[in-house]
Amino acid sequence: MSLFTEPFLTALVLGAVTAGLPLLLAGLGEQMSERAGVLNVGIEGMMLAGAYGGFLVAYRSGSIPLGLFGGATCGGLVAALMALFCVRLALSQIVVGIALTLAAEGLTALLHHVQFSQTYPRLPAAATLPIPLLSAMPVVGPALFDRPLIVYLALACVPALSRLYRETHFGLALQAAGDAPAALDAAGVDVLRTRMAAVLATGVLAGTGGAFMAEIGAGLFVPFMTNGAGFIGIVLAMLARGRPLWVLWGALLFGMCLSLATALQVVGVDIPSDVIQMIPFAAVMAVLVAFGRRASLPAALGVPYRRGER
């Protein structure tokens, strides 16, 4: 079939990785929060703060890597608020999470309006770090092996987190904080500190994802640009049932569908983007209908922990 030409496939896979990477980072982050028992609805706001902060730092400093650090920091700052309110003070995770998302939407759009609404500056393309030999492969080469360093780092997070969850003391503490916080407390581990660490890590991952979206994906910041990516991250984390590798597959599936519209335009097929946007959601629903199984969520998910309270 003439559709599956090399330019089409290259655009498709390249776009899938570019669009899927923020979702991967958000999904991995949300997975960590949920494992520790915090339903992190503020992740959309963390991504947006990361997108704006990352763009700002990259634009002012002229350095994309520095921008990614900036994005991670901004995501972490929003997460610190979430940790303070929802873990330390045990406020409702839903109310605070949605409020943080609204605040991030409003503040980033406001700051962007004040600084850049006339100019809409763009960033130059990020420098890539080609891997010898592999980057020369057709299709997969440019998509996976000729990318900025952050792409490799994000992909490396997947096995790293798998090991963290399975083989470290902290990984077990995270799981206990979500499944049986009182037992963790009795075992002498600080539940609140464990949960706060998880929420902060979520913010750093989601903030980096947002920064990637603005700096490398789009090359500019647009108000509300995350457009539900954080919620897709929540869904990926729940579908993955605690496995980082599944988050990767889900993120690539969503990324593939998001890039399909662009790739089709490359070969001159024009399908309304709304139709294509429906594909990943319909695919997830079809999978759930076909293989629907009981949810396996941490027992204490969404329940703030207070010592001595049942």
Add this chain to the structure above:
Amino acid sequence: MTTGRVEAPTRREADLYATSSRTILLALAPILVALTLAGALLLALGVDPLTYYGYVLQRGLLSPLGFEGTITRMAPLLLLAASLIVAFQAGIWNLGGDGQFLLGALTAAAAGPPLAAHLPVSAALLLCLIVGAGVGAVWALLPALLRAYQGVNEIITTLMMSFLGVSFANVLVKLVFRDTTTTVPQTRTLPVADRLPRLFDTTVTSGVLIGLVAIVVVQLVITRTAFGLRLRVVGANARAAVHAGLPVPRLVVAAFVISAGLAGLAGAVEILGVEGNVRADWNPAFSLTVVPLVFLARFNGFAAIFFVFLFSVLSIGGESAAHRMGVPSFFNLVIVALVLVLLALAEYLGGRRLSGPVA
């Protein structure tokens, strides 16, 4: 009639008033703090906060037209609050309100003009409201059945169906129900004469009555009927409900269908009362902001009316103040967020805790 019978509900009502007034008191202090914090931001933007808040009050509450706008805005929000209360009380996380709302809206927009041309206005409106609610309910059927009979987590399924519904509504607006007489991608516009009647001589749509009735009925059904008690038992502990012999799957589906039907009805009311048509890419995303309001109201319908009113004043007054003072309207999102966080904080300091349905 025995005295005991008369006394029991009276005492309960007295408690209710005490709780309500306490809730309102707990709400006012944090709002002042939130406005002060947001005022600092306004100062940084070079705008006088007092003038700004003056406009918010003026245009959202005190001027007749602004007040009417506020009440009109409450109509869909009340219905969405009722929708969420039913779901949350039954322990169901229906987070797909935006998709259900939009599809209900689109159905009413598509069915309105042709029905109004052939039927008396009241019959056409009634039919539109019913099909709008029906389509909203149908959109939640898959998540409902998956949750009830397969145990599939409804946060995933309702969010997926919501994203799917928003895109689907756009496809329908652009490809199926598009008004070919204009270049703007939108559905045919319902003539003003065929819309929901306005109340008295004001601009307030009668949709707000539908909203008020819905939320009061939901509150009464949840607290005073056997069906409501069954839903709450399922919500509190589904396993115990099974042991008590309740038909849990059927109750879950029922709560889901009622909840999504109310969300669809909210969309239909907004179209038939205010918008008149659906434009492509129109998505006010009301549902997401109503979720925290319902949590702050602790799933109490009467308290929810208050929070919805407060939010409407802030959003209607804020939109107009932002426009007047040359502040980007994004600023109002910051105010709402600050109000939400500080209200939650006040609950904490007041020694009460917000609870939620168990996922």
